Amino acid sequence: MPVILKKAFAAISLLLFIGCVEIADYSLQAYTNATSLKARSLSLVAKATEPYATHRAEAEALLIAIDEAYEFANGIENNNEAARMWEILRDPDRTLVGGFVNAWETGAANGFSTDESGGSPFLREVGQNLSDSFDRLICLEANKREPSACPAPAPNL
Amino acid sequence: MNLDKIFEEIADGIKEIVKNGAKAFADEAEKDLRAFLKDSEEDLKRYSRMFADGAISKFEYQFLVKMKADGAEMLAVSAKGIAKARYKHLLESVRNLIVSSVMAALP
Numbered sequence: 001m002p003v004i005l006k007k008a009f010a011a012i013s014l015l016l017f018i019g020c021v022e023i024a025d026y027s028l029q030a031y032t033n034a035t036s037l038k039a040r041s042l043s044l045v046a047k048a049t050e051p052y053a054t055h056r057a058e059a060e061a062l063l064i065a066i067d068e069a070y071e072f073a074n075g076i077e078n079n080n081e082a083a084r085m086w087e088i089l090r091d092p093d094r095t096l097v098g099g100f101v102n103a104w105e106t107g108a109a110n111g112f113s114t115d116e117s118g119g120s121p122f123l124r125e126v127g128q129n130l131s132d133s134f135d136r137l138i139c140l141e142a143n144k145r146e147p148s149a150c151p152a153p154a155p156n157l
Numbered sequence: 158m159n160l161d162k163i164f165e166e167i168a169d170g171i172k173e174i175v176k177n178g179a180k181a182f183a184d185e186a187e188k189d190l191r192a193f194l195k196d197s198e199e200d201l202k203r204y205s206r207m208f209a210d211g212a213i214s215k216f217e218y219q220f221l222v223k224m225k226a227d228g229a230e231m232l233a234v235s236a237k238g239i240a241k242a243r244y245k246h247l248l249e250s251v252r253n254l255i256v257s258s259v260m261a262a263l264p
Contacts, residue, residue: 023241081238085231095224096231107216121207122217125200129224132196136235143242147178149185150239153196 024079026145033069034141038134040065041097045127049111049120052104059101066090066097085137096133100126163262170254178247186236193232197225 040062047055070086073079088094092102104112114120132153139150201222208218 023238023245081234081241084234088227088231088234095220095227099220099227103216103220112217113214115212122213122221125204125221126224129200129221129228133228133231136231140235140238140242143239147181147243147246150189150235152189152192 022078024076024082024144026141027076030069030073030076030079030082031138031141031145033072034134034138037062037066037069037097038131038138041130041134042127045100045123045130048100048104048108048123048126049114049118051111052109056105059104063090063098063101082137082140085133085140089133089137096130100130159262163258167255167258170258171251174247174250174254178243178250182240182243186240189232189236193229197229201225 044055044058044062047058052059066086066089070083070090073086074083076082089096090098092098095103112120112122135151135153139148142148204213204218204221207213208215213221
């Protein structure tokens with residue numbers, strides 16, 4: 001085969017291969033789901049020194065919104081990683097949003113304990129860890145649009 | 158139109174795109190991982206101190222430790238997806254290079 005044909009064949013093969021990379025396109029809806037549910041989750045965590053019953057409606061609405069975000073992500077072709085991350089976030093047997101709400105309801109129904117200043121060291125740590133996990137998902141969605149560096153985990157205080 | 162010259166230019170361009178794109182991603186991935194490990198180590202030490210001092214309960218301590226494991230899984234899954242996205246962008250750059258090189262050489 002002449003060299004020029006080999007090169008043309010290589011170029012065509014490359015173009016075909018480009019179509020085989022399996023990752024979903026950027027979605028503004030997916031990005032917005034991650035950023036808005038991060039804010040709502042952190043807001044709920046900050047209220048968890050109070051009884052769960054007081055915030056039951058808000059917690060349940062948040063979990064439904066996270067289920068919707070999971071279903072949205074899972075319905076997009078070639079979006080396994082984002083769907084898996086939403087699955088971990090919502091799982092009541094883990095420790096992220098679903099797990100935290102479950103722990104509040106079943107393990108600290110009267111609210112998590114506070115220190116002398118009225119704050120909760122536990123909830124500060126939970127909030128920071130949740131924030132880092134959401135940031136990973138947000139970074140994944142942002143990278144679908146264009147290459148961008150992920151934020152470093154914020155130092156806890 | 159000199160196709161040999163065009164393909165040589167494309168080959169050089171591809172080499173440059175792959176070299177720069179892959180290096181940038183590998184550097185960032187390593188930096189992310191190191192930052193996560195350092196942060197996790199500091200956090201786990203602090204949780205132990207907080208538990209020893211009575212600032213958090215045993216239930217809360219165990220919850221925070223498990224949370225770090227879930228955070229590690231989130232990092233790993235995210236890194237896999239980001240690698241795919243970066244790869245896709247890299248290949249798109251190669252495709253654009255091929256198309257623009259050929260189009261520019263058209264009489």
